[in-house]
Each structure stands twice: as structure tokens, then as C-alpha cells.
Amino acid sequence: MGNWLMISSASGFLAVALGAFGAHGLQSRLAGAADGAKRLEWWQTAAHYHLMHALALAVVALVIVRAPQARFAGYAFTVGTLLFSGSLYAMTLGGPRVLGAVTPLGGLGFLVGWAVLGWCGFSLGRP
Secondary structure (H helix, E strand, O other): OOOHHHHHHHHHHHHHHHHHHHHHHHHHOOOOOOOOHHHHHHHHHHHHHHHHHHHHHHHHHOOOOOOOOHHHHHHHHHHHHHHHHHHHHHOOOOHHHHHHHHHHHHHHHHHHHHHHHHHHHHHHHHO
16 A cells, blocks of 8 residues: 555655646747647646545545555556656657657556556455
8 A cells, every 4th residue: 555655655745836837937948949839738748647646546546555456556657657647748858759659658647557556346246
């Protein structure tokens, strides 16, 4: 439980810090770029999903006490965040657009995490 709560808090901290950087630091930096608005939108999407899944990791930390298999949801959420949000953050900062091919794999990680968490809930609800 403690490890997942630490990972959740670190991820949440980074999501808020990166979201604030996007809102305050990137706007002026990207203002002159032809695709600046699109890149800023990528950053906002990355920060949003990053923060939501940091909270999902806190849920994993709580559920894992009664359903140890929830750790697989934690792994999936973590990989999803790295691939989905990470690729969008990188592309916003000028990384190659080919990273966009990695983004859906991160989304798949999110879906797997939610499915595993749902399965944990189902198995806990059964007598």
C-alpha cells in the first residue's frame, strides 16, 4: 500500500507542477509557433490524464489491501502515464511527431488498468 501511495503522490505532484508550467510557462514560449495552440492543447491533455491517473494510483493503494491483484492496475496506470502523457509532453516540447504513435499504447495501458480495477471490485463484491 505504501509504495503505491508514494508513487501516486509523486505522480500527482508532477502532474500539478507540469500542468502549472504548461499554463504559465509554455503559453508565452509557444505563442509564436505556427502550431503553438495545438502543442499547448497536447500539454493540457497530457497533464489532465496524468493527474487523473495519479488519483487512480491512490485508489490502487487503497484497494490493494483487500485485493493484491490491484497491483497490476497500478503497473498499467504507471505505464499508461509514461507512454500517453510522456509522449504528449515530449511532442509539445519539440520531440519528433512519431512519438504520437506511442500515445495510443499509453491509452491502452489506462484501459487495462481500469479493467483490472473493475475486476478487483467485482471479485471483492462476491461472497
